[in-house]
Amino acid sequence: MSADLQTLLISVQLAALTTLTLLVLATPLAWWLARSTSILARFCIPFIALPLVLPPTVIGFYLLLAFSPDHWFGAAWLQLFGRPLAFSFEGLLIGSLIYSLPFFVQPMLVAFRDIPESLLEAASTLGADAFDRFRTIVLPLSKQGFLVASTLTFAHTLGEFGIVLMIGGNIPGETRVLSIALFDYVETLNYAQAHKLALGLIGFSLFTLLLLQWLSKPGQALLGRRPS
Amino acid sequence: MTFVNAQLKVAQNNTFILNTDFTLPPYGITALFGPSGAGKSTLLKCLAGLIPRGICADSHLTVGGETWMSASAFVQASDRSVGLVFQQPQLFPHLSVLENLQYADQRRRQASLTTLTEAVDRFELSTLLKRYPNTLSGGEAQRVALARAVVNAPRLLLLDEPLTALDHRSRAQLLTAIHQLSLEKNVPIVYVSHQWDEIIQIADRVQMIAKGHISRSETLQALTTDIEFLTKQQHLASAILMTQVKRQVQEEHLTELTLGDQSLLIPKIGLTPGSALRVLVKMSDVSLIASPSTQSSILNTLACRIVHIEEQAGHALIILNCEGQYLSANITARSRRLLDLTVGQVTYAQIKATTLGQ
Numbered sequence: 001m002s003a004d005l006q007t008l009l010i011s012v013q014l015a016a017l018t019t020l021t022l023l024v025l026a027t028p029l030a031w032w033l034a035r036s037t038s039i040l041a042r043f044c045i046p047f048i049a050l051p052l053v054l055p056p057t058v059i060g061f062y063l064l065l066a067f068s069p070d071h072w073f074g075a076a077w078l079q080l081f082g083r084p085l086a087f088s089f090e091g092l093l094i095g096s097l098i099y100s101l102p103f104f105v106q107p108m109l110v111a112f113r114d115i116p117e118s119l120l121e122a123a124s125t126l127g128a129d130a131f132d133r134f135r136t137i138v139l140p141l142s143k144q145g146f147l148v149a150s151t152l153t154f155a156h157t158l159g160e161f162g163i164v165l166m167i168g169g170n171i172p173g174e175t176r177v178l179s180i181a182l183f184d185y186v187e188t189l190n191y192a193q194a195h196k197l198a199l200g201l202i203g204f205s206l207f208t209l210l211l212l213q214w215l216s217k218p219g220q221a222l223l224g225r226r227p228s
Numbered sequence: 229m230t231f232v233n234a235q236l237k238v239a240q241n242n243t244f245i246l247n248t249d250f251t252l253p254p255y256g257i258t259a260l261f262g263p264s265g266a267g268k269s270t271l272l273k274c275l276a277g278l279i280p281r282g283i284c285a286d287s288h289l290t291v292g293g294e295t296w297m298s299a300s301a302f303v304q305a306s307d308r309s310v311g312l313v314f315q316q317p318q319l320f321p322h323l324s325v326l327e328n329l330q331y332a333d334q335r336r337r338q339a340s341l342t343t344l345t346e347a348v349d350r351f352e353l354s355t356l357l358k359r360y361p362n363t364l365s366g367g368e369a370q371r372v373a374l375a376r377a378v379v380n381a382p383r384l385l386l387l388d389e390p391l392t393a394l395d396h397r398s399r400a401q402l403l404t405a406i407h408q409l410s411l412e413k414n415v416p417i418v419y420v421s422h423q424w425d426e427i428i429q430i431a432d433r434v435q436m437i438a439k440g441h442i443s444r445s446e447t448l449q450a451l452t453t454d455i456e457f458l459t460k461q462q463h464l465a466s467a468i469l470m471t472q473v474k475r476q477v478q479e480e481h482l483t484e485l486t487l488g489d490q491s492l493l494i495p496k497i498g499l500t501p502g503s504a505l506r507v508l509v510k511m512s513d514v515s516l517i518a519s520p521s522t523q524s525s526i527l528n529t530l531a532c533r534i535v536h537i538e539e540q541a542g543h544a545l546i547i548l549n550c551e552g553q554y555l556s557a558n559i560t561a562r563s564r565r566l567l568d569l570t571v572g573q574v575t576y577a578q579i580k581a582t583t584l585g586q
Contacts (some may be wrong), residue, residue, distance in 0.1 A: 116318075118314065118318050119321075121276075121278050121305070121312075121322065121331075122277070122312070122314070122320075123320070123331075123381075124277075125276050125277075125306075125308075125310055125311065126313040126335050126376070126377075126380050127306050127307075127309065127336065128331075128335060129307075132306075132335075136331070137320060141322055157233055
């Protein structure tokens with residue numbers, strides 16, 4: 001397998017796993033944030049949005065410290081799984097989850113808040129309990145939100161650079177992803193290869209954004225809304 | 229006989245927005261009548277279990293012998309089998325009409341009041357089944373909402389101003405459907421409205437609510453013969469006459485009704501002789517004459533006694549007692565002088581047959 005293909009595979013794997021994990025873990029979180037009136041929920045939103053404004057290197061730096069076997073978290077991981085988190089694919093995944101969380105939660109918040117409470121009340125008077133309501137009313141009505149959130153998360157993870165650089169290292173077949181490979185090609189003045197990767201990423205990103213534009217409801221600007 | 233026994237207390241910001249005790253029998257339509265902001269919707273939501281337990285903590289509610297709310301119990305909305313139809317139909321937009329009905333059918337807790345097919349017929353939905361809610365008119369959507377609630381086999385059917393958003397024709401149609409449902413099926417209905425003319429057409433009992441408290445609970449009969457209530461509340465713009473079908477006048481497409489010793493003709497309706505029928509008489513359709521006339525296009529002339537006259541700015545509100553029931557006329561003060569109308573006098577009320585309806 002060529003080195004570039006291997007890099008592509010790692011990148012896609014990381015993006016897909018990040019998206020899937022967020023689908024499972026961040027969906028309930030977004031539902032809670034969208035529906036809860038508690039102070040805790042209001043307090044949580046800025047923390048989730050933090051990666052939107054912080055330089056990725058800041059998050060990468062603190063993650064790197066936490067992943068170190070000297071830190072309780074890194075030590076516990078090493079104890080549990082027998083291999084360190086730093087410079088591993090799992091470490092990269094954890095970093096991606098944190099970094100991409102707002103890109104998943106934000107469209108889901110919009111989608112969930114669009115569902116009128118009165119529809120859920122109607123469903124409960126018809127005998128649907130909370131899980132039933134979520135499955136039969138909330139999921140189908142926020143289908144578009146899920147599509148947007150997943151696509152955005154996938155594309156965003158694929159283009160991630162700063163965090164990967166800090167915590168992933170550059171291990172071929174393990175943590176070497178497209179954006180890093182591109183950086184390497186430029187460093188070694190291999191512009192022909194750099195063009196191939198860069199143009200490929202531009203093409204993919206444009207395709208994704210066009211897809212998103214098509215999926216978005218009119219008036220719901222793609223980059224406009226931030227979590228409130 | 230008591231089916232629902234309720235002591236409801238709902239507090240918001242340390243003040244009660246609802247604090248009242250009442251009972252409901254296991255059949256018939258109880259109208260909850262009061263101004264907006266009186267707590268009508270809150271009361272229904274509380275019965276349905278949609279008010280969080282935290283703010284209705286001291287409430288007590290038993291329905292058909294089961295405790296739904298008490299100091300130690302709180303049955304969730306989804307376990308109560310209460311049908312609730314709101315002002316807006318609240319149909320599930322991603323499901324077709326048929327799927328909306330099936331959603332309710334699949335989740336019912338007891339034997340159905342009506343089968344799905346029967347409900348489709350009753351609410352005339354057979355041509356709408358494949359359509360989606362956003363393609364329905366207001367009246368059609370509300371018919372689906374009612375059918376959906378009924379198919380779910382509720383033990384209690386709560387209707388929160390279900391006709392408010394509808395045009396005149398759809399209102400009349402749905403009102404008849406609701407009344408018919410109550411006559412044929414054993415389900416107690418609570419009907420919230422601030423429209424007196426809706427209430428007198430279908431209610432069996434009326435509970436007056438103001439400031440979160442039910443101040444009066446009466447049979448409709450008692451209220452429509454309570455002259456003090458009627459004049460004070462100005463509720464006579466429409467009156468109701470409780471009649472019985474006497475016979476069909478086939479050749480003239482009319483139905484003759486009995487009202488005490490007198491009779492009334494209305495456009496033909498398909499009821500058998502002996503059936504009870506409420507006739508709505510709008511104040512604006514009643515005119516008065518001094519002696520019964522035979523030379524008039526108006527078919528109905530009822531002998532009445534004047535019980536009350538109220539004059540105001542050139543108008544006179546005349547309340548009439550006809551065979552123990554009340555109706556009213558609004559005439560000019562000048563006509564009153566010309567006819568020389570006084571309390572206690574017998575006069576004749578003319579009512580156009582074509583304006584009379586159920």
